[in-house]
Amino acid sequence: MEILTLEHLTFAYPLCVAPVLKDVSLTVHSGEFAVLCGATGSGKSTLLRLLKREIAPVGEKTGRICYQHTPVEELSAKDSACKIGFVMQNPEQQIVTDKVWHELAFGLENQNLPQDVIARRTAEMASYFGIEHWYEKSVSELSGGQKQLLNLAAVMVMNPEILILDEPTAQLDPIAASDFIATLKKLNDDFGLTVLIVEHRLEELIPICDRLIVLKNGCVLHDGDPRAVVAGLEEDSELLRAMPSAARLYHALGASGECPLTVREGRKFLERHFDNRVRALPRDEVRTKTNPALDFENVYFRYGRELSDVLCGLTLTVYENEIFCILGGNGSGKTTSLSVAAGLCRPYGGRVKVFGKKLQDYKNQSLYCGCLSLLPQDVQTVFLKNTVREELSDAGAEADALPFDLSALLDKHPYDLSGGEQQLVALAKVLATKPRLLLMDEPTKGLDADKKAAIISILKRLKAEGVTVVIVTHDVEFCAQCADRCALFFRGNIVSHGAPDAFFSENTFYTTAASRMSKGYYERAVTVEDVATLCRRNRRDVT
Amino acid sequence: MKALEAYHPAVSAVYFLAVAGIAMFCMNPILQALSLFGALLLFLSNSRNRSVSSHAGFLLLFLLFALLNPLFSHNGATVLFVLNNNPVTLESAVYGLVAAGMILAVLYWFRSFTQIMTSDKLLYLFGKLSPKLSLILSMGLRYVPLFQSQVKKIRATQTALGLYKEDNLIDRVRGELRVFSITVTWALENGITTADSMEARGYGIGKRSHFSLFRFRLRDGIFLAITLVLFGLACVSICTGALEFTCYPTLQWAAASPTGAVGYLAYGGLVLMPAVLETEERIKWKYLRSSI
Incomplete structure (x- = not known):
């Protein structure tokens, strides 16, 4: 049975000549697990938002969207809110209230349900999702993965028949992301819930979905069985890189x-199809060791006297002109080690040297002028101005001198840019301080395959210019492609390190x-x- | 005292209002002593922080109030001694002591109040008045820490970018202003997504109900009834003037009477209720453990 039908849907934003969606016709069947993918700007998010009346963008729309044969505009307010569940990208911003239980009850309160019904339904959901033991916590205490699971549970508690998700795992680390996807699959299997998801990370989604829809420039390019669609993709296309x-x-x-x-x-x-007569590729890896750029010697750090150590005797040397990637689980101290290196946190034991000089000996901000720069995980914190142009001139960056092109973005507000564009603008601002040592925290978070490739080429260029780069990341594929050396962080210390080919093949x-x-x-x-x-x-x- | 914490928010709120209300409006030394004793007992047994330093400020306040009154107020008939040509009287010393005791007691009742009445309990009580108000408060409680952590993050990022020098005041103020202004923008941006998320879950489609985790049980009823009865008795006793105490011109107690005795006993009972509960609970657990 069709649950959602789109007939000749065309949509254009106000003041835009070209429509974002052009004559899209689609049918989603009840119980399907459908993945929608396409390059940035192909109209995926617009399409999803149009399906949910409450948050549909304003613009010129022709064609019809029907939910179970009823046009979405004609659904009752309650049906429209409950039957179509919607989960967005940012886990933090979707949460409305301060307590987990209150967030779960929020949608039910809106329907004016009595206390005992709400109690039962939230209890049921909390048990199903395994949130019982953090049911009474404040949402500010939760990890990103838990927050996104809470958002999902808060939608599921309203008993939707179709779940629409707009890049729900983009802000999560890989482990939380695969947990989230497994939960979606379980919901789909256990309750026959229809799922329609837009995502950049397809490694785990493609094998479990039953349908893959590819959008290109607002048109449906492919639609069908995932295996057939993937096999039929064009060589070397942007989409293929995400597969x-x-x-x-x-x-x-x-x-x-x-x-x-x-x-x-x-x-x-x-x-x-292939033999293994030739088992390994020849490697040319005799690297001459250069001077150390960043040197940790037996560093201990904790956030409070009564808390436990976050960095626990960390000893680490990063040499000049290399790209060094730090991998590891959440809470293993990766990000903290960058804060310590940037002088934002002071260790209580050990020594940190930057280019052979102790961190304390850099006086009056000299550390941050032409020496070291930190690009944080949340790149929005880099921005202080109303346009990209002001942002760049404030930092003293010349748009022409950058290793990448930002000219199309100059007059936009930094917050209006896509995640990948924000990353590039933030990087431009950070590079304007002409750092010799660049520290980056999760530079590929939430980026599509294309932007990721752009970041990799920028890093290689920086390296050619003699910059040393230290990257903290969860993204193993990214590390394998760009790192000179990788290290695995575990409980505040480094447990193994090496060149990526040796490092990853030993893991x-x-x-x-x-x-x-x-x-x-x-x-x-x-x-x-x-x-x-x-x-x-x-x-x-x-x- | 865990015992009082487990009761229904309305019950705890009524208890605190009753016990602190009487302490605030009745200048009777015995009543004040009872109140202070009860307040200290509840706070000390409840608080995880037993360091002396957290009490030092309060003790100082107490001494200040108790000493200032006789030094500045020279009413009263009994002169103890003369200081710089000013008589220091017994009456004004007693008045200072009682008033300081009252302030200290009320402060300690409120310290316990803030520990026991956590944000979600207060929210629940406000929610009873208006579901909208409680939602706004709940969102506020979520946004304030979010805002603070964002300011902290932006500040750290900007420091590491080295864009603002911190060695002169004007630069620092300008930097702070910029951080504040961008955080407001950020909060507004954030608010749009939150509004979408609220609307997507049916906010505004009609009347809202209000869900809470608190249940009014039998023991809440009993506790409330005892509180109200004791409070009532104490009030009656105060209103009839049986607990009347005046300092000026000479210390004057109301004549001892059965009503007065009932008043003291009722307030004493009220003040000790949390301790009684706690003891009862301890005994019960001890018994349970030994029988397992």
Whole structure:
């Protein structure tokens, strides 16, 4: 049964000539798990918002959107609010009240339900989602993943029949993100809940969805079974970069037949079609050690006297002119180590040296002038002005001198930019201080594959100019592509480090999909490109 | 005292109003002594912070009030001694002591009040008055810490960017103003998403109900009834003048009477209720544990 039908939907924002959506016709069936993807600006978010009457954007709309054969405009206020659940990107901003239980009850209070009904439904939801033990907490105490789970539960408590999600995992770390996706799958399996999701991170979503819809410039480009759609994508397109590693490998090799989507299928695909006579790629990795740029020596730090250590005897050396990536779980002290390096937190034991000079010896802000700069995780905190132009001139950055083009964004408010654009503008502002040591906290959070590639090329350029970069990240694929050395943080200390190929091939769990796919078959292959190159050398002779 | 915390917010609120109300409006030394004793007992057993320093300020305040009155007010018939040609009288010393005791007691009652009546309890009580008001308060309670943490984050980021020098006052004020202005913008931006999220969940489609975790149980009723009865008895006793005490011109007690005795006993009972509850609970647990 169709639950949602779009007929010839065309939509244009006011004062815009070109429509964002052009003649989109789609049908979502009850119980489907559908993924909607497309490049930034392809109209995904607009499409989703149009489906939910309360938050639909204003503009010129033609065509029809029907929920169970009723146009959405004609649904009763209560049905429209309850039957169509909507979860947005930012976990923090969606939360309305101060306590977990109150947030769960919010939607039910709006329907004027009696106390005992609310008590039962919130209790049911809390048990199902496993939020019982933080039911009475303040929302400010929760982690990002917990907040997003709370947002989901607060929508589910209203018994929606279709759940629409707009990049719900973009702000989460990978572990919280895969938990969230697993919860969605469980809801879909357990209750036949229809799910329509827009997401950039497709590695885990594609294998579990039953339908993949690709939007391009406001038109539906592909729509159908995910395997067929992925196999039919154009070579080297932006969309392909967002696809699971196995599928990218399939495309990189120009293979035909069934397209692998998961690591397991990718492994089978390798074994079936390729030999492993050549097991490893030759490496040219004799790096001469340069001077240390950042030096931690036995550093101890904690946020309060009665709290436990966040950094626990951290010893770490980053050499000049390298890209050093720090990986690790939440709360392992990664971000804190950057704050300590930037002089924002003072360790109670140990020594931190920047370019061979103790941190305390940098007087009067000299540390921040032409020496060290920190790009925080929340890049919005970098902005102080009303337009990008003012922002750049305030920092003394010249738009022409940047390694990337911002000219199209100059007159916009920084908060109106997309996540990727904000990242670039913030980076421009940080680079204006001409740092020799650049510290970055989660630079790829919430970015699509294209922006991620842009960041990687910028980093490589900076490195060529002699800048040392230290990156804290959760994104293993990103590390594998750009790092010179990687380190794993665990409980306030570094437990292992090395060049990415050695580092990731030694790790079993904390590693890239390509490495998991090729482990034991090939050695030291950590990116899809590595595996593809090896495969080309191992082509089976057609007999 | 965990015992009082577990009661219904309305019950705890009524208890505090009753006990502090009497303490505020009746200048009787015995009543004040009872009140101070009860307030200290509740606070000390309730508070996790037993450091002396948190009480030092209050003790200083007490001494200040108790000493200032006889030094500045020279009413009263009994002169104790003469200081700089000014008589210091017994009456004004007693008055100072009683008044200081009252202030101290009320302060301690309120310290316990803020510990026991947490934000969600107050919110619940306001919610009874108006569901809208309670939602606004709840959102406020969420936004204030969010705003503060954002200001902190922006400040750290801007420091690390080295854009604002902190060595001169004008620069620092200008920097702070900019941080404040962008945080307001940020909060407004934030508010749009929150409003969307509220509307998407049906806010504004009609009348709202109000959900809370608190239930009014039998023991809440009993506690409330006892509180009201004791409060009533004490009030009657005060109104009939049986607890009358005047300092000036000479110290004057109302004649001892059964009504007076009832008043003292009732207020004493009221003040000790949390302690009684606590003891009862302890005994119950001890018994339970030994029987398991």
